[in-house]
Amino acid sequence: MRICFHGTADEISLVAGRPLLVLLTARDLPRMRVFELHHARVHAHPHLERYRFCALMTETTDEGRTA
Template identity: 40%
Template sequence: MRICFYGTDEEITRLCERPVLALLGPLRSQPVLAFELFNIRVTTDPYGSLFRLCADLTEVEGSNRD
């Protein structure tokens, strides 16, 4: 899955420092899924002072979830 985040320099730096990203399901009964970011590209947003991070996500399997 490919994702893009927009944020300030500080927000994008914090996101890049984390090896695993946890995504919460929309309903309380759905599990939290853990994803690893790879193929990360950071570019400057041409319309403002924000940065754009594009990356691929791969789900972390079974026992690697913490």
């Protein structure tokens, strides 16, 4: 699955430097899901101070192995 975040340099730096991403889910699903990020890239808008962070992500189990 591919995921993208848009934001300022400070906002993107909070996400871009992490190998794992934890997402909270809706109430009918497991409370948290952990994803490993692969092939991460940051793209800068040429005229604005806005950035886009995109990566492929795969869900991992508690043991850190890909699900």
